Amino acid sequence: MRGNGTRRPVAATLAVLGYIIMIVPILFVVATAFSAGRTLRFPPEGFSLQWFEAAVTYDPFMESLVSSLYLAIGATALALLLGVPATIAIHRGRIPGRGLLEGLFLSPLIVPELVVGLALYQQLMIGLGLDNLTTLLLGHTALLLPYAVRVTGASLALADPAVEEAARGLGASPVRAFLTVTLPLLRPGIFSAGLLGFVTSFNNVPLSLLLQDREFRTLPVTMLDYVQQSYNPRIAAMATLILAATVVIAVIAERTVGFAKIFGGINR
Amino acid sequence: MSTAAAFVGVTQRFGDFTAVDAIDLEIPEGKLTTLLGPSGCGKTTSLRMLAGYSQPTSGTITIHGVDSTRLPPEKRGLGMVFQSYALFPHMTVAENVAYGLKIRKVGKKETNQRVADTLDLVGLGHLSASKPKKLSGGQQQRVALARAIAIQPRLLLLDEPLSNLDARLRVQMRAEIRRIQSETGLTVVLVTHDQDEALEMSDLMVLMKSGRIMQSGAPREVFSQPANRFVADFLGYENFFTDKSGIFRTIRPEYLSLGGDKTGERLEATVVSTAYRGVDLLVTLEAVDGAGQTVRLIADVRNAAAIEPGQKTTVTADPAHLVPLENSGKE
Ligand SMILES: Nc1ncnc2c1ncn2[C@@H]1O[C@H](COP(=O)(O)OP(=O)(O)OP(=O)(O)O)[C@@H](O)[C@H]1O
Numbered sequence: 001m002r003g004n005g006t007r008r009p010v011a012a013t014l015a016v017l018g019y020i021i022m023i024v025p026i027l028f029v030v031a032t033a034f035s036a037g038r039t040l041r042f043p044p045e046g047f048s049l050q051w052f053e054a055a056v057t058y059d060p061f062m063e064s065l066v067s068s069l070y071l072a073i074g075a076t077a078l079a080l081l082l083g084v085p086a087t088i089a090i091h092r093g094r095i096p097g098r099g100l101l102e103g104l105f106l107s108p109l110i111v112p113e114l115v116v117g118l119a120l121y122q123q124l125m126i127g128l129g130l131d132n133l134t135t136l137l138l139g140h141t142a143l144l145l146p147y148a149v150r151v152t153g154a155s156l157a158l159a160d161p162a163v164e165e166a167a168r169g170l171g172a173s174p175v176r177a178f179l180t181v182t183l184p185l186l187r188p189g190i191f192s193a194g195l196l197g198f199v200t201s202f203n204n205v206p207l208s209l210l211l212q213d214r215e216f217r218t219l220p221v222t223m224l225d226y227v228q229q230s231y232n233p234r235i236a237a238m239a240t241l242i243l244a245a246t247v248v249i250a251v252i253a254e255r256t257v258g259f260a261k262i263f264g265g266i267n268r
Numbered sequence: 269m270s271t272a273a274a275f276v277g278v279t280q281r282f283g284d285f286t287a288v289d290a291i292d293l294e295i296p297e298g299k300l301t302t303l304l305g306p307s308g309c310g311k312t313t314s315l316r317m318l319a320g321y322s323q324p325t326s327g328t329i330t331i332h333g334v335d336s337t338r339l340p341p342e343k344r345g346l347g348m349v350f351q352s353y354a355l356f357p358h359m360t361v362a363e364n365v366a367y368g369l370k371i372r373k374v375g376k377k378e379t380n381q382r383v384a385d386t387l388d389l390v391g392l393g394h395l396s397a398s399k400p401k402k403l404s405g406g407q408q409q410r411v412a413l414a415r416a417i418a419i420q421p422r423l424l425l426l427d428e429p430l431s432n433l434d435a436r437l438r439v440q441m442r443a444e445i446r447r448i449q450s451e452t453g454l455t456v457v458l459v460t461h462d463q464d465e466a467l468e469m470s471d472l473m474v475l476m477k478s479g480r481i482m483q484s485g486a487p488r489e490v491f492s493q494p495a496n497r498f499v500a501d502f503l504g505y506e507n508f509f510t511d512k513s514g515i516f517r518t519i520r521p522e523y524l525s526l527g528g529d530k531t532g533e534r535l536e537a538t539v540v541s542t543a544y545r546g547v548d549l550l551v552t553l554e555a556v557d558g559a560g561q562t563v564r565l566i567a568d569v570r571n572a573a574a575i576e577p578g579q580k581t582t583v584t585a586d587p588a589h590l591v592p593l594e595n596s597g598k599e
Pocket residue numbers: 282285287305306307308309310311312313314461
C-alpha cells in the first residue's frame with residue numbers, strides 16, 4: 001500500500017481527497033449530535049448527550065426504526081431465498097437462455113426506482129389491493145435481488161464445479177453434495193449479499209417514499225420528514241446512532257469474511 | 269484376466285460434434301490402463317462417462333459385468349482424481365479423506381484408522397490437520413489420491429493427475445502411483461497426453477485420436493509394433509516410406525545408418541541439413557522411395573564423420589526395426 005502511494009502520487013492524493021470529502025461531513029454531523037444547544041450548528045454549543053436521549057425517546061423514530069429493520073430483514077431473506085437458487089440454476093443448470101434470465105434478475109439495478117415504485121403502486125396496491133407493507137416488502141425484495149444474484153453468482157463462479165462432482169463420486173447424493181460442499185463454499189457470498197441487501201433496503205428512500213402510508217414508515221423517510229419540519233440536533237444524533245451501528249456491522253463482517261472477499265465478489 | 273469395466277460401442281455427441289466415436293474397450297482388473305492421445309481426442313469425455321458424470325449418447329458401459337450406463341456417480345463406487353484435484357477447501361486434509369467414509373457410515377474409530385492409513389500410504393500423515401490451501405501442488409495431488417483411495421473404490425480414475433506438477437515431481441509421482449497401485453491391487457485408469465508417462469506406467473496402453481481408439485496393447489508391443497501412421501507418428505517414428513516390394517513402412521531415426529556399409533533396406537539420399545547434439549547428430553535427408561515418391565528422412569547417427577548438406581549418401585534401414593503399417597499413410 002505504501003509502495004503504491006509513493007509511486008503514484010496523483011492516485012494517492014485523489015484517494016486521500018476522496019476520504020476527506022466523504023468523512024468530513026460525517027464528522028460535522030457527529031459533532032453536532034453532541035451539542036448542548038438547540039440548533040444544528042457547527043461548532044456545537046457545549047457538550048451533552050441530551051439529543052441522543054431525545055432521539056431514542058422520540059416515538060416516530062423508534063417506530064419507523066422497527067419498521068425499517070423488519071422490512072430490511074424480511075426483504076433480504078426473501079431476496080436470498082429467491083436469488084440464491086436462481087443463481088445456482090443460472091450458473092450450474094442447463095437452462096436455455098440463461099443470459100436472458102440473469103439479465104432479468106439484474107434489471108432492477110437499471111430501472112429507476114421511482115419507476116419500479118410507481119409500477120408496484122399501480123399494479124399491486126391499486127390493481128391487486130395489497131397493503132403497503134406487503135407491497136413494500138415485494139418492492140424491496142425486487143430491489144435486492146440483483147445483489148443476491150450478482151454477489152452469490154460471483155462466489156459460485158469462483159468455485160470449481162469439479163468439487164461438487166468429487167463429492168458425488170465419493171458417494172454423496174446431489175442434495176448432500178450441495179449441502180456439504182457447494183453451500184459452505186457459497187457461505188461468504190451469501191453472507192455478503194445479505195449484508196449488502198440489508199444495508200441497501202435499510203437506506204432506501206425512493207421506493208419507501210412512494211409506497212409508505214401513515215401506519216408504516218421507514219426510518220429514512222421519517223428522518224427526511226423530520227428535517228423538513230424541525231432543524232435541531234436530534235436528527236444528527238439519530239444519524240450518528242445509525243452510523244455507529246453500521247460501523248459495528250462492518251467490523252463484524254470484516255472479522256467473519258473480510259472486506260476483500262465481500263467487495264471482491266461485487267467487482268468481478 | 270478378468271475385466272473390471274468395459275465400453276461397448278460407446279459414443280458421446282455434443283450437438284453435431286462427436287467427441288467419442290463408438291469405442292470398444294475392456295479395462296483389465298488389477299492393472300493400470302492409460303488413455304493416451306493428443307488434446308481433444310476424447311480421453312476426459314471417456315473417463316467422465318465411466319465415472320458417471322456424463323452419459324453416452326449410445327452404447328453401454330459395464331462395471332464388473334453389470335450394465336452401469338445410466339447409474340449416477342454416487343452409485344458406482346469409483347474413486348476419481350480430477351485434474352484440478354477438486355479438494356474441499358473448507359475441510360482439513362483428514363476431513364477430505366474421511367468424506368466418503370462418513371457417507372458410507374463407517375464408524376468413527378475405523379474412519380480415523382483408515383484415514384491415517386491412507387494418508388500414510390501417500391506420505392502425508394503429518395499434514396492431516398492442514399487445510400488444502402496451505403499445501404503444495406504435489407501434496408494436494410496426494411490428498412486427492414488419498415481421498416479417492418480411502419473409499420476402497422472398485423476402480424481408480426485419474427485425469428491427467430501429473431500435468432500440474434513440475435517436471436521432477438512428475439517423474440517421481442509416476443513411480444509413486446505405480447507403487448500405490450501395486451500395494452493396493454487397485455484397477456487404475458489414467459488419462460494422459462504424455463507418451464513417456466504412458467509407456468512407463470501402463471500395463472495396457474490405449475491410444476486415441478478424434479474420439480476413436482487407434483491401438484491398444486502393452487507398452488512394449490505398441491511401441492515396437494505401431495499399427496498405423498498416427499500411432500507411429502505419436503510415438504516418435506519419424507520416417508515413413510514405401511519399400512522396394514511396395515510395403516509401407518516406418519522406422520525410428522536411430523535405426524537408420526548412413527554410408528551403406530550395413531545390410532538392410534537401402535535408399536539413395538541427399539543430405540538436406542544436420543543438427544549436432546553432442547552425443548548424436550540428427551541428419552535430415554531427402555530420398556525417392558520404392559513408390560517413386562520423394563520422402564524426407566531423419567537419421568539419428570553417432571560417431572558420424574563430417575556430413576555436409578548437399579552431399580549424396582546411402583541410407584540403410586535396419587531390417588529388424590522396420591515396421592510395416594496397415595494403411596498407406598494417407599491419413
Ligand atoms: N460438454 C461439452 N460440450 C461440448 N463439447 C465438448 C464438451 N466436453 C468436451 N467437448 C469436446 O469434445 C472433445 C473431446 O474433449 P475431451 O475433454 O474428452 O478431450 P481430452 O482428450 O480430454 O483433451 P485434453 O487433453 O485437452 O484434456 C473436445 O473437442 C471438446 O471440445
